[in-house]
Amino acid sequence: MLKENLIMAWDNIRNSKMRSFLTSLGIVIGVAAVIALITIVQSATGEMMSQFESLGTDKITVTATGNPLKSGLNSSDLKTLEALDNVAGVAPSVSITGSAGRQGILLDEVSIMGKNEKFFEADTTEMMQGRKLAASDMDGNTYVCVIDQDIAKSMFINENPLEQRIMVNGQSYAVVGVRDTESTSDLMAGMNSSSSADGTIIIPYKNALALSGASNYSTVDVYFENTDLSDQTIADVEGVLDAAFNYKDNSYSIMNLGSLLDMMNTMSTLLSALLAGIASIALVVGGIGIMNMMLVSVTERTKEIGLRKALGADPLQIQVLFIIEALALSLAGGIIGIVLGLGISVVATMLIGTAFAISWGAIGLGAGFSIAVGLIFGWTPAKKASSLKPIDALRTD
Amino acid sequence: MSEILSMKQIIKEYQMGDETSTVLKGINLNVNAGEFLAILGPSGSGKSTLMNIIGCLDTPTSGEYILSGREIANQDEKALAHIRRKEIGFIFQSFYLLSRQTALKNVELPLVYSGSDKKIRREMAEDLLKKVGLEEKTNHLPRQLSGGQQQRVAIARALINNPTILLADEPTGALDQKTGHQVMELFHQLNSEGRTIIMITHDVNLAKQAKRVVQILDGNLMEEVV
Numbered sequence A: 001m002l003k004e005n006l007i008m009a010w011d012n013i014r015n016s017k018m019r020s021f022l023t024s025l026g027i028v029i030g031v032a033a034v035i036a037l038i039t040i041v042q043s044a045t046g047e048m049m050s051q052f053e054s055l056g057t058d059k060i061t062v063t064a065t066g067n068p069l070k071s072g073l074n075s076s077d078l079k080t081l082e083a084l085d086n087v088a089g090v091a092p093s094v095s096i097t098g099s100a101g102r103q104g105i106l107l108d109e110v111s112i113m114g115k116n117e118k119f120f121e122a123d124t125t126e127m128m129q130g131r132k133l134a135a136s137d138m139d140g141n142t143y144v145c146v147i148d149q150d151i152a153k154s155m156f157i158n159e160n161p162l163e164q165r166i167m168v169n170g171q172s173y174a175v176v177g178v179r180d181t182e183s184t185s186d187l188m189a190g191m192n193s194s195s196s197a198d199g200t201i202i203i204p205y206k207n208a209l210a211l212s213g214a215s216n217y218s219t220v221d222v223y224f225e226n227t228d229l230s231d232q233t234i235a236d237v238e239g240v241l242d243a244a245f246n247y248k249d250n251s252y253s254i255m256n257l258g259s260l261l262d263m264m265n266t267m268s269t270l271l272s273a274l275l276a277g278i279a280s281i282a283l284v285v286g287g288i289g290i291m292n293m294m295l296v297s298v299t300e301r302t303k304e305i306g307l308r309k310a311l312g313a314d315p316l317q318i319q320v321l322f323i324i325e326a327l328a329l330s331l332a333g334g335i336i337g338i339v340l341g342l343g344i345s346v347v348a349t350m351l352i353g354t355a356f357a358i359s360w361g362a363i364g365l366g367a368g369f370s371i372a373v374g375l376i377f378g379w380t381p382a383k384k385a386s387s388l389k390p391i392d393a394l395r396t397d
Numbered sequence B: 001m002s003e004i005l006s007m008k009q010i011i012k013e014y015q016m017g018d019e020t021s022t023v024l025k026g027i028n029l030n031v032n033a034g035e036f037l038a039i040l041g042p043s044g045s046g047k048s049t050l051m052n053i054i055g056c057l058d059t060p061t062s063g064e065y066i067l068s069g070r071e072i073a074n075q076d077e078k079a080l081a082h083i084r085r086k087e088i089g090f091i092f093q094s095f096y097l098l099s100r101q102t103a104l105k106n107v108e109l110p111l112v113y114s115g116s117d118k119k120i121r122r123e124m125a126e127d128l129l130k131k132v133g134l135e136e137k138t139n140h141l142p143r144q145l146s147g148g149q150q151q152r153v154a155i156a157r158a159l160i161n162n163p164t165i166l167l168a169d170e171p172t173g174a175l176d177q178k179t180g181h182q183v184m185e186l187f188h189q190l191n192s193e194g195r196t197i198i199m200i201t202h203d204v205n206l207a208k209q210a211k212r213v214v215q216i217l218d219g220n221l222m223e224e225v226v
Helices: A002-015 A017-054 A075-082 A117-122 A149-155 A187-195 A205-212 A227-244 A257-300 A302-310 A315-352 A360-386 A390-395 B047-054 B077-087 B103-114 B118-131 B147-159 B177-192
Strands: A059-064 A087-102 A105-115 A126-130 A144-148 A165-168 A171-180 A200-204 A219-224 A252-256 B003-016 B019-032 B036-040 B062-067 B088-091 B165-169 B196-201 B212-217 B220-224
Touching: A002 A017, A002 A315, A017 A257, A017 A315, A017 A360, A059 A227, A059 A257, A075 A087, A075 A219, A075 A227, A087 A117, A087 A149, A087 A205, A105 A149, A105 A205, A117 A219, A144 A149, A144 A165, A149 A171, A149 A200, A165 A200, A171 A200, A200 A205, A219 A227, A227 A252, A252 A257, A257 A302, A257 A315, A257 A360, A302 A315, A302 A390, A302 B077, A315 A360, A315 B077, B003 B047, B019 B047, B019 B196, B019 B220, B036 B047, B036 B177, B047 B165, B047 B196, B077 B088, B077 B103, B088 B147, B103 B118, B103 B147, B118 B147, B147 B165, B147 B177, B165 B177, B177 B196
Parallel strands: A105 A200, A144 A171, B036 B196, B036 B212, B088 B165, B165 B196
Antiparallel strands: A059 A219, A059 A252, A087 A105, A087 A165, A087 A219, A126 A171, A144 A200, A165 A171, B003 B019, B003 B062, B212 B220
């Protein structure tokens, strides 16, 4: 019975190709729009998200702006932070712009960063040569540095930079390592190297603090052992900072990448839902198109309906025939729409330059929507057909 | 002979605005198995309404109609559809074949609604097309067939559920004399095989070919002696 109905529905669709196509077009456009918008949004935000994730969700960055009584965090504050539960390490960061020179080559716009060994432990940037800075370099009297490949290129032409000495803001440092900042997907590392025209030199944080002329640290990364407990740990960190700044407001801010990511996730979901909602207006319009076509079809085929009833079709069988026809129209539109939508997504993601990620959720949504539209908008015409009186239907000329 | 159809005081009224028009004014009719009955009447006599009620396409306003031992008056749409499927084989003046389906598919259609197996459907439809002399035309579309051939396809379709009554409404009305004659020949053959036939017509000469003729005039039925 179902198969017969499918065949009959198919015959009817095939016999009015143009009309069926135009009727389905609304669904095609609606489904394609839903799929394309969701896929593009998810691909784009997915890419953005993975970049942010590479920054590390297992840390927070404390920016201590300080107040007139205390300009930043001092060493004992750092020790207090480090002693908190679930804190894996504390990495202060000092950033200044200075000069670097060697054998008549002078670079006067070099980004000089002060870091400790914790930074290097968490850092994913590969070393091209040599070693990272270690805990033993952090006594304040050890003059070693790690340079990036830009500095290496401009200062050591055809020379091995390791164990060579360079002048950093007038102080002689031994090069112990070369970082490959191009190897990393780390957004921050990328920004650091590009923010300075000549390159980046990393020296022990205490040395950098002395160079900067400040007495306290204004930027500190706090690494977590277990990110599941980060809310509690953030509260603990805030407690320490409040005490350190004597409970003065606006002395510090905390950037929490984890919560930022959560927020972005929520926003991306909301954006997807909003766009899908707008696109589904096209689906509703498409559904009305199907309903219109089916109502016309019922009127045109009144005599056929009467005949089928005279031959013994009960109302339900007539209803099923017309619903299947509506479903076939909307589902065909849905399938074409899915293919079209994916095609658009591939092209669009290529143009934007993000990776194309197939969204099964969107495809399911498109297919589900088109079935629902077929059922909802096919119902009324089918009901109308099934409730036609056979004598009235046969009498129509 | 056993009685298969019994009508007592069948009245059919239609509401036309404020007025009620009575189309059938108390019809009494009994039909036995194996009869070939013609219902003769001019247009407007109520013969189409009577045919619709006999064919369970419509229900009477009042009166008692028993078909194969079943009271028809109080059945719902679904039940009526099932009764039509089992008891009635319709033959219409203008054939009413589905234009996009082959002769074979048209003949199979009633069996689709009774849910028969595809293979059985096919075999039965082929047998019946052979019986009406169209075994060569099974895969032709209606438009590829002559009027007489189309009506024979319709007769095969009417027979496929092995109905209690073959109900024909002006079966030769759209045919020329010669093919009309062939269709009537087929009716005689079917009747001689024991099939009960009720034919509605306005044509006296056609009615005379039946074994029994009743005449309907202005909503009243009277037995006519031929």
